Amino acid sequence: MADQNEILAGLAEIVNEETGVEVEDVQLEKSFTEDLDIDSISMMTIVVNAEEKFGVTIPDEEVKNLKTVGDAVNFIANA
Amino acid sequence: MPTLKQAEPNRYSRILGYGSARGDLDVTNHDIAGPIDSSDEWIVQRTGIKTRHRASENLSITDLAVAAAKDALANSGIIGEDLDAVIVATVTHPHATPSLAALVADGVGSKAPAYDISAACAGFCYAVAQADALVKAGTAQNVLVIGVEKLSDFIDNTERTISFLLGDGAGAAVVGPSETPGIGPTVWGSDGANWEAVGMSHSILEIRNRDFVTHPVEEGEKIWPTLRQDGQKVFRWAVWEMAKVAQQALDAAGITAEDLGAFVPHQANMRIIDQMVKTLKLPDTVLVGRNIECAGNTSAASVPLAVDALLDEHPELSGKLALQIGFGAGLVFAAQVVVLP
Numbered sequence: 017m018a019d020q021n022e023i024l025a026g027l028a029e030i031v032n033e034e035t036g037v038e039v040e041d042v043q044l045e046k047s048f049t050e051d052l053d054i055d056s057i058s059m060m061t062i063v064v065n066a067e068e069k070f071g072v073t074i075p076d077e078e079v080k081n082l083k084t085v086g087d088a089v090n091f092i093a094n095a
Numbered sequence: 096m097p098t099l100k101q102a103e104p105n106r107y108s109r110i111l112g113y114g115s116a117r118g119d120l121d122v123t124n125h126d127i128a129g130p131i132d133s134s135d136e137w138i139v140q141r142t143g144i145k146t147r148h149r150a151s152e153n154l155s156i157t158d159l160a161v162a163a164a165k166d167a168l169a170n171s172g173i174i175g176e177d178l179d180a181v182i183v184a185t186v187t188h189p190h191a192t193p194s195l196a197a198l199v200a201d202g203v204g205s206k207a208p209a210y211d212i213s214a215a216c217a218g219f220c221y222a223v224a225q226a227d228a229l230v231k232a233g234t235a236q237n238v239l240v241i242g243v244e245k246l247s248d249f250i251d252n253t254e255r256t257i258s259f260l261l262g263d264g265a266g267a268a269v270v271g272p273s274e275t276p277g278i279g280p281t282v283w284g285s286d287g288a289n290w291e292a293v294g295m296s297h298s299i300l301e302i303r304n305r306d307f308v309t310h311p312v313e314e315g316e317k318i319w320p321t322l323r324q325d326g327q328k329v330f331r332w333a334v335w336e337m338a339k340v341a342q343q344a345l346d347a348a349g350i351t352a353e354d355l356g357a358f359v360p361h362q363a364n365m366r367i368i369d370q371m372v373k374t375l376k377l378p379d380t381v382l383v384g385r386n387i388e389c390a391g392n393t394s395a396a397s398v399p400l401a402v403d404a405l406l407d408e409h410p411e412l413s414g415k416l417a418l419q420i421g422f423g424a425g426l427v428f429a430a431q432v433v434v435l436p
């Protein structure tokens with residue numbers, strides 16, 4: 017499995033592609049909704065793209081728990 | 096023993112013309128936001144819908160279907176008597192039997208075989224697949240297909256997952272024989288494991304079996320079946336699996352995205368449409384059906400309504416290729432490339 021930094025970089029690319037948020041702004045402690053202003057629809061699109069990119073499955077129930085970028089990186093790293 | 100006679104097949108089929116009919120009311124986001132604690136801003140941002148056409152009490156599902164059918168017949172230069180089959184795709188005809196198709200056939204002056212199919216938002220593309228097969232097999236020469244819904248009869252306006260998306264309308268097309276290929280292979284299928292992801296809240300038998308003495312009707316409760324969905328599940332399935340199906344339909348037709356004049360996906364959510372356009376890497380030259388903004392999600396009617404709206408706005412699309420794809424409750428899906436009339 018890719019290490020945390022690689023996952024973060026990959027995720028940042030997906031977030032940037034979907035929302036236009038700068039890659040540098042996608043940091044572990046940032047909250048998707050509060051800090052990055054990502055709505056629930058963009059979040060689903062990001063999840064679908066992350067599943068493809070990292071070859072993991074992120075169930076619907078799990079998406080609610082991914083509050084910060086760090087939560088998502090950890091989930092993907094341990095999936 | 097004599098040799099059996101079989102129908103002579105037609106080599107190719109095509110769509111001769113589209114037609115449509117819309118609900119007579121424009122229902123804005125403001126009109127419906129109150130009971131679901133929503134707002135115009137929320138709905139526009141998450142779905143792209145600004146208003147939806149709905150039909151008043153005076154405009155029945157049969158009226159909508161017949162109006163769209165007449166429009167399609169006129170655009171195709173065909174009269175009711177020339178029809179060999181009438182197929183109606185709907186999930187909101189209030190009678191399980193007799194069919195709506197029989198009424199529509201009668202309404203356009205046809206005695207042709209007539210039947211309904213239930214494939215929700217994929218209904219129109221399913222019907223086109225059937226019409227294409229009937230024509231090519233020589234079972235029929237001219238087939239009228241209609242996708243029609245009066246979804247407003249089956250919504251609970253206090254329900255948050257789907258009611259605000261839905262509109263009423265009808266779209267129709269006539270499929271007939273052709274000298275050249277006019278309808279690509281349909282890529283279609285189902286996923287009944289997700290039967291519960293979107294559909295009616297309960298069945299009519301559940302109403303029959305309810306003991307209204309021990310379970311009286313609560314204030315504001317709708318006892319008849321109304322629509323609801325698991326929006327997240329449907330969204331993920333739509334953006335992910337349906338882009339693949341759309342690509343398969345292009346491959347099956349032997350064309351690429353660059354060859355398209357138009358892309359007309361089911362009008363479920365503008366954000367789903369945007370994502371599909373990205374995933375399919377459609378060039379800017381491809382016009383995209385986006386009338387969800389004013390029509391809402393009209394289920395079986397959505398694809399033909401959107402095609403007809405595009406053709407009205409861009410008559411230069413005539414003769415060009417369009418990829419149409421429907422997907423929804425079942426789950427079911429169907430996609431095909433067609434030559435626009």
Ligand SMILES: CC(C)(COP(=O)(O)OP(=O)(O)OC[C@H]1O[C@@H](n2cnc3c(N)ncnc32)[C@H](O)[C@@H]1OP(=O)(O)O)[C@@H](O)C(=O)NCCC(=O)NCCS
Binds near residue numbers: 330363
């Ligand atoms: C229906 C849909 C727009 C809902 O959007 P969503 O982002 O999934 O909504 P969620 O249920 O995750 O809710 C996100 C937030 O919005 C709120 N919300 C949900 N529905 C709402 C509504 N109608 N109005 C206002 N707010 C709503 C939720 O309470 C939640 O708030 P919170 O974050 O403060 O808890 C979306 O799931 C969708 O379009 N799915 C595809 C369905 C489709 O096209 N079906 C047709 C099939 S044919």
